[in-house]
Amino acid sequence: MSNAHPYPPHLDLARVRSAHGTVALPGSKSISNRVLLLSALAEGTTRLSGLLDSDDTRVMLAALRALGIEVEQGARPDEVLVTGAQRFPQQRADLFMGNAGTAIRPLTAALAMMGGQYVLSGVPRMHERPIGDLVDALRMLGARVDYQGREGYPPLAVGCGRPDLSRPVCVKGSVSSQFLTALLLAAPLAVQATGQDFAIEVEGELISKPYVEMTLNLMRRYGVSVAREGWSRFVVPAGARYRSPGHMLVEGDASSASYFLALGAIGGGPVRVTGVGRDSIQGDVAFAETLRTMGAEVEMGPDWIETRGVQVAEGARLKAFDADFNLIPDAAMTAAVLALYADGPCRLRNIASWRVKETDRIHAMQTELAKLGATVEATPDSLSITPPAAWRAAEIGTWDDHRMAMCFSLAAFGPAAVRILDPGCVSKTFPTYFDVYGGLVA
Numbered sequence: 001m002s003n004a005h006p007y008p009p010h011l012d013l014a015r016v017r018s019a020h021g022t023v024a025l026p027g028s029k030s031i032s033n034r035v036l037l038l039s040a041l042a043e044g045t046t047r048l049s050g051l052l053d054s055d056d057t058r059v060m061l062a063a064l065r066a067l068g069i070e071v072e073q074g075a076r077p078d079e080v081l082v083t084g085a086q087r088f089p090q091q092r093a094d095l096f097m098g099n100a101g102t103a104i105r106p107l108t109a110a111l112a113m114m115g116g117q118y119v120l121s122g123v124p125r126m127h128e129r130p131i132g133d134l135v136d137a138l139r140m141l142g143a144r145v146d147y148q149g150r151e152g153y154p155p156l157a158v159g160c161g162r163p164d165l166s167r168p169v170c171v172k173g174s175v176s177s178q179f180l181t182a183l184l185l186a187a188p189l190a191v192q193a194t195g196q197d198f199a200i201e202v203e204g205e206l207i208s209k210p211y212v213e214m215t216l217n218l219m220r221r222y223g224v225s226v227a228r229e230g231w232s233r234f235v236v237p238a239g240a241r242y243r244s245p246g247h248m249l250v251e252g253d254a255s256s257a258s259y260f261l262a263l264g265a266i267g268g269g270p271v272r273v274t275g276v277g278r279d280s281i282q283g284d285v286a287f288a289e290t291l292r293t294m295g296a297e298v299e300m301g302p303d304w305i306e307t308r309g310v311q312v313a314e315g316a317r318l319k320a321f322d323a324d325f326n327l328i329p330d331a332a333m334t335a336a337v338l339a340l341y342a343d344g345p346c347r348l349r350n351i352a353s354w355r356v357k358e359t360d361r362i363h364a365m366q367t368e369l370a371k372l373g374a375t376v377e378a379t380p381d382s383l384s385i386t387p388p389a390a391w392r393a394a395e396i397g398t399w400d401d402h403r404m405a406m407c408f409s410l411a412a413f414g415p416a417a418v419r420i421l422d423p424g425c426v427s428k429t430f431p432t433y434f435d436v437y438g439g440l441v442a
């Protein structure tokens, strides 16, 4: 993992009035880490193009290499060739997963299905992010997974259990959808041994549903079709086995797109992002609809989105909103900062998962928006934001959360000076974010 942060310890944002231009998006984090794992578990070699290069994908790549998977650089810088092994060649490894939920959760499930001697750990915050619901499900199957520190959290030790997939397993879906995603992705590794279908039942409410849809879509491209009954039961067929599709093009990241689409909505525009559009398999493209309800004009093609809007620096306002953001938890942070420019109080509902992500995002967002002069009320699962009557200059803490840094860049359209602390934390998913941002605003 590169620690070469291209940014200084803090960044004083230039006050800006307008935004326009076109951005070719970096690859989707969620798709990149899924297809890296799927390719590693598939028969054959997969050429992955458009892969994201950031902390989250680097920890996944390093883990796969440590597990004995052959990964070669492709002909282009954003291309790798992954040669799959249906089992990981290395039976022992210590794997550092940074703060990447999309790496540690699916890998834990895959390693537990195979058995071996593995340790998975991460940065201190990763050791505060829950994984107990996944571990419970894996143990129910007979896998061996032990906590090395606090019960319910990484670091984890995976041992040699004997997962038995002939009975259904239950997993809770209310804390993170990544636990269900992890079980789905890993199931074909053990289902072959049983000669029977394997059922996963979801207990309680499932959050962040579009990410599960993305998992199913990508599994299909690798030859495994999962049958389902709504969101409560998923059946992986007997004999399921991953086969390389040969080539996979990773879409641009729809969550990263949200910052630029927001720039078009508050800086006049037009701002166009390329790499995601109408044909995307990422739920966060629905953020374009959120912008529409705030008054922005949105156009979409198969693989691009363009926004135009008002100029908030000239005193224009976005329309206030009150909405359920459970389906787009990541892009929802962008909406929270846009509330600074709304014509009335705004509310984000059903976002409890924010509390267990890179930081407690409800608390972090409340703290930093308040510094700028907004009135913010938080509940366990919602945030109400009244735009500032009088803006105040602020040093914005980013809480080691890439999205805090990226979405607060939108505060530069306000009348007060804004300093972003530790802007380098964007390296989790978008190492060059502030350069791209700088190319769009004036």
Ligand SMILES: O=C(O)C1=C[C@@H](OP(=O)(O)O)[C@@H](O)[C@H](O)C1
Pocket: 029, 030, 031, 101, 102, 175, 176, 177, 178, 181, 207, 208, 211, 212, 329, 330, 353
């Ligand atoms: O499966 C995925 O790729 C993701 C699922 C979401 O997490 P939750 O299911 O924990 O909300 C999202 O916030 C995360 O950035 C990526």
Ligand SMILES: C=C(OP(=O)(O)O)C(=O)O
Pocket: 099, 100, 101, 102, 330, 357, 358, 403, 429
């Ligand atoms: C929640 C996020 O990441 P993770 O994949 O680590 O859960 C995120 O990127 O906003």
